[in-house]
Amino acid sequence: MTLLIKDEYPEKLFREDGKRLDGRDLKELRPIKLEVGILNNADGSAYLEWGNNKIFAAVYGPREVHPHHLAKPDKGILRVFYRMATFSVFERKRPAPGRREKEISMIITDCLEPVLFLELYPGTSFEVFIDVIEADGGTRCASTTVAALALADAGIPMKSLVSSVAVGKIDGKIVVDLSGIEDKAGEADLPCAITWFNEEISLLQFDGDMDLNELDTFLKLAKDALKEIYEMQLNALKSKYITIQEKYNGGQVKQ
């Protein structure tokens, strides 16, 4: 276990062997672990570990809207509440939700809404609660990815899943899936998400300093990484249904 006392960044983000500090290649994702259906009170839920990110997502809905005046007569509403635990980051976060959390909540809402059929649920709401237990770079992408799984777990009709990843530039090189240190010490960061039903981009943010060619490269790299993540999401959903199937067969033993 390494513990930094100051939140310091290394001078170089590549090792002498050309690998990234955590041993990854340029296009390599951090280890990702996905589980669905892990919280039994929610209508749908999922848990994710992505590098050191640890994130829970739960979905409640369709249900009544509180406060009432937010309800829309012609469609359901999607509300996303992204929150970070106080101990999820190096400096203790204040307990009350801050502006950054509200902003990310809005961005994830905008990102997930295109895959839902909200017009089928007038007057109701879907609420997605995302709680980050540990944050390590790319939490908005990881949160989007796990929230999409929780929606699927809730059995809510969806046009497709949504997958999300960040691409960035560190020490002059374009890499996939920035870690916390790479995010803070790097030059640029482009989180994006894809809605698979139309293969279009539904989340896109960028901060950095990039010419047009570099941005094109970013987007191409992102698409490859998003495909990998999509496979993992599908596997997580499958393995849940396999588990359920096994349980069910278990109930009907030896027929």
Next chain:
Amino acid sequence: MTLLIKDEYPEKLFREDGKRLDGRDLKELRPIKLEVGILNNADGSAYLEWGNNKIFAAVYGPREVHPHHLAKPDKGILRVFYRMATFSVFERKRPAPGRREKEISMIITDCLEPVLFLELYPGTSFEVFIDVIEADGGTRCASTTVAALALADAGIPMKSLVSSVAVGKIDGKIVVDLSGIEDKAGEADLPCAITWFNEEISLLQFDGDMDLNELDTFLKLAKDALKEIYEMQLNALKSKYITIQEKYNGGQVKQ
């Protein structure tokens, strides 16, 4: 008039003659003064002085619930709002109600509710406002005691009165009714309340370090003190009705 400049505590809590610093014996209560019906806007009210504690209580209800969504279709609700004046303590309290005030409000609610017939008042609320003008140890017990009187003064049907007192340990000895200084400099404090209709404990909190035998002693001592307080409450109610009676006769002079 003594004025401590720092909020300092004495080293010893007993005098050489074995009495407590304010001259009391181990089982002796501080002077208590109770008055009912002293605020004419409220449906019921009471005022208490208990040592240096000075506390007003007022009851409004049964009345409409604000906000509406708190109302319960099958029973009335009891809400207690315990507040301390900024100048009621040594260090000026911030004007907004703090967590401690909310916690004590909840504890007193739980303590008073068993004596009410809330099921007779569906959809309404009883609100008890308790305002501490000066605090000197045992405010939650004093507040419970005076709030029970205010409820009675409001003419709300009750199974019985509720009485409350704290027992504690100071300088190794078990004593009744800790003063402010004894509370802060002592070793243990057990506020409790009794609902007389079933002679059971409806408020119980304890912080300290006590073995089982000592706790048994605490509870026995408490019961004796609670009886004394109960008598005073009954007298306060009686003297109000005597006063009213006198006034009434006064209106019908010399028949």
Next chain:
Amino acid sequence: MTLLIKDEYPEKLFREDGKRLDGRDLKELRPIKLEVGILNNADGSAYLEWGNNKIFAAVYGPREVHPHHLAKPDKGILRVFYRMATFSVFERKRPAPGRREKEISMIITDCLEPVLFLELYPGTSFEVFIDVIEADGGTRCASTTVAALALADAGIPMKSLVSSVAVGKIDGKIVVDLSGIEDKAGEADLPCAITWFNEEISLLQFDGDMDLNELDTFLKLAKDALKEIYEMQLNALKSKYITIQEKYNGGQVKQ
């Protein structure tokens, strides 16, 4: 452009030639510029420059009351929201509205309400938003003056306009329309407003140290200044209608 680094006040508030620091005579108003109908989303609006004061006012209404419970069954309600921009004063104001802003909002509400026929609009509200972009003494008077114009621009029936000005005492002399510096460094300040339909005072505040004769003088001076301001308000309204008239003729060119 003069920039004070500290918010310092001059020792003397009169120049050697007997004029005030900004060159005005005792009874002279600062330059005032009034425009109506400058914001196209509002039902009525006006803009004012008065010395360095720069203030927008907009009126919405009659419209539904939010929150509902504020609505009155027998009359409309007037709500005024006076706010200052963070950069409108020397020391950056905190963004959230403070007590002073709430107090001034209430005072302006009380001042404008007498000229409205609120009893004709049961269950609705008129909302007046006043935003001070730059403040330079007398903002409450300037705000009242511009808000009255915005109400008139909204076509809301009014008994009359309302005009407002402050009179004060600086370096021992009574003067009209205190500037920011005069307000801060002077001895007394009496903002007042007049409802022209009954020629009575509908806003009156005073802080200072004045005997009865001096106060009488204040009020007399104020009345003269208020008449001047009234003329300017009427001209502003007229020139708007002239402009509209011209536009309209413009639409019917050469008939």
Next chain:
Amino acid sequence: MMSIRRVISKIERNYIINNLKNEERIDGRGLWDYREWKIKHNLVASAEGSADVCLGDTRVITGLKYEVGEPFPDIPDEGVCTVMAELLPLASPLFERGPPDEQSIELARVVDRGIRHADCIQTKKLCIKENEAVYILFVDIYVINYSGNLIDAGGISALTTLISSHIPEGKWVDDHVEWTGGYITGETIVKELPIVLTFGKIGDIIFIDPSLPEELICDGKISISVTKDKVTSIQKSGAATFSIDDIQMLNKKAMELGNLLRDNLNLWQYKVNIE
């Protein structure tokens, strides 16, 4: 108890107004009479000054606390006094829980301004060491029972609290405050005794010290603070308007009745002596 929950009925309203037209009040007072004052002082041992003031059925308890802090840079040798007011929900079904509303802000501000501009508090006496340490006084007003005219009750309550105050005396030693063991009392802190007087207006009739039913139906009020020979603060509130003649008359009336009340209440009796 008069029910203040319902809107005052038309009949009641007319009754009040008809009485006023005859220069009479429903509680028997004349137009310029205060209700009865009752004052207790120094009742709260945890406060460095306190007062319990009744004006008729209106009751207000005020306490003073202090802190030692740095002075404002532009007045490096003056202490600070702030006034806060809270309308306790216990005091009336008309008061709601929650953060200070407009009415409590107004109460605090009018009382504060009455004191501030009247040479009442000797802020220079509240300086321990220029630029370094001054007293910050908190005068906190709690309304215990509401039966009209909180401002005048609050004003007398704040003044009595200040007069009864007794603050540990500090002196500056090296770079910090040490306590001398003595006290600074209201006698040192308070100079002028400004009185705030509130007049109600219903229709064309103006009167002092509105009782609750009068306050609930009145068109507006005006509060005037006076020292012996000066007006120090005026605040009009509510949707009434006042003619300039009315205001001149009321300023005079306030001075007159203020002097009377100051004499009658004899607030200096509430100062505290500490050996």
Next chain:
Amino acid sequence: MMSIRRVISKIERNYIINNLKNEERIDGRGLWDYREWKIKHNLVASAEGSADVCLGDTRVITGLKYEVGEPFPDIPDEGVCTVMAELLPLASPLFERGPPDEQSIELARVVDRGIRHADCIQTKKLCIKENEAVYILFVDIYVINYSGNLIDAGGISALTTLISSHIPEGKWVDDHVEWTGGYITGETIVKELPIVLTFGKIGDIIFIDPSLPEELICDGKISISVTKDKVTSIQKSGAATFSIDDIQMLNKKAMELGNLLRDNLNLWQYKVNIE
């Protein structure tokens, strides 16, 4: 999943109560049995101590952060430990978004008091330099899934977090803190292991560790914190009343079951060794 959205039905209520009358629970436990405990420690790398505790389906994740600050003047050589709790809306449809409500305040307070009064945290070990610098520990409890009895789960969770803690060691050099490169761990910080045990009461029947349906219909609860041979904290909540005999019995029961649980959980296994 048992639906906790609807009010528990009469039938279900009676079913629970009838079982309890036979000293049985709907999940098959006896009156004095806990549900199964599962504990993971030190799972959050960004925290200086953490725990993931399941008690049946109730799940609580707790983390520890620290700051270095000035000590309180009256305890110049002691650090501070505060407990916060948040009932995440993710954990139950019964939880609402917004600032801490009464239930979360109660959870934090009861856990905090259990720790505070039991000689659990060695606050003097959290002092870097008397009067100058001490550690301030934040033990923040997040409820991830709510299925009854948050207090006992929260208590074990807070304790495991403290035991697993590892805080950079500072020393005072000249006038500031320098890091030695070593760590202060739970072994140094924690002494006693107080256990908080919560009993529910429905009608006349008392039982330990209420599950969600039991908690939703119970008249009241009592939480008792115990060390090996002392009771250190008691908190009654809800509208139930308890006879004095009941309380004496429960104190004894808490001591007995607390010792059993302390042995079974063997929390010291969760301490962290850093060379």
Next chain:
Amino acid sequence: MMSIRRVISKIERNYIINNLKNEERIDGRGLWDYREWKIKHNLVASAEGSADVCLGDTRVITGLKYEVGEPFPDIPDEGVCTVMAELLPLASPLFERGPPDEQSIELARVVDRGIRHADCIQTKKLCIKENEAVYILFVDIYVINYSGNLIDAGGISALTTLISSHIPEGKWVDDHVEWTGGYITGETIVKELPIVLTFGKIGDIIFIDPSLPEELICDGKISISVTKDKVTSIQKSGAATFSIDDIQMLNKKAMELGNLLRDNLNLWQYKVNIE
């Protein structure tokens, strides 16, 4: 005035969309045309920089204030610039009173990020003394009239404000800041001029600078900040999705139109000269 209170009717919606399909806008613009810009600078004497920017009927007033504070420990020689935005209820019946909502947070963040990542503000020039004193700039944006596309208007407004800024120059003497009497102006503080351009998407059609009716019916927007040859920030919002081809096209378009707008507006004309 177009009523923005009612939901845009189906008919109106179709009218807008049909126009767009023919590459026309309801106000006569082409897909890639901005509405008219009007800029006034330095209009607020109490601010150390200000701008009044109209984009069609959208109007935004921005002002700059400064404080001197300690730098962040990790950037001891850099000042700080923060952006706040408030959607005044005066500006539209769609805006409500209250704390900043999502829309105002988004406006502030997008403008802020456009500036922050573009080498726009020379934060090292905002350092008075390393580790001790830096300038903290507050760029506060107030929306005065809302008629669509606040972000682009806000961006130009913030930039003009910074260019027009004039902050008293301080130097470090002994252990405090002294004013030299000179000023640091926008010429020193601002280097790059990043332009933020917002594109709306309705169905398959993308266009620049949505007017109010377009904004109310659009599926989503994308805001792209550009310097002369770099993209420095992208933010997609709303429920639209964009193909990768679209995004590449828009990046190119933003660069092209950004350079055009930068030339046309010639913002350096708004710098302030102080002798």
